[in-house]
Amino acid sequence: MAFRSVFMAYCVYFSHGEKMKGFSLFTMYFMMIAPHTVAYEYDLKITVAADVIFGLILAVLHRKRDIASAIITRGVMDMFMLI
Numbered sequence: 001m002a003f004r005s006v007f008m009a010y011c012v013y014f015s016h017g018e019k020m021k022g023f024s025l026f027t028m029y030f031m032m033i034a035p036h037t038v039a040y041e042y043d044l045k046i047t048v049a050a051d052v053i054f055g056l057i058l059a060v061l062h063r064k065r066d067i068a069s070a071i072i073t074r075g076v077m078d079m080f081m082l083i
Contacts, residue, residue, distance in 0.1 A: 004070075006061055007031040032059040
């Protein structure tokens with residue numbers, strides 16, 4: 001979550017208070033999602049699937065709602081993965 005927050009804060013800071021759209025919005029989401037699964041060193045197919053399934057959900061929750069909802073969702077995902 002910390003890495004995702006750093007990337008989001010970096011992008012918001014450099015947008016100078018303007019609403020992000022287009023490429024800058026894509027870049028922000030990519031920077032919030034990609035490091036999440038690249039660190040696990042899976043092959044490309046699994047990395048892309050995990051980015052779409054888990055990373056995108058957590059990034060959208062983090063940006064649209066708040067960090068607490070993303071943390072709780074991550075905890076629930078981890079609990080289901082252990083079962």
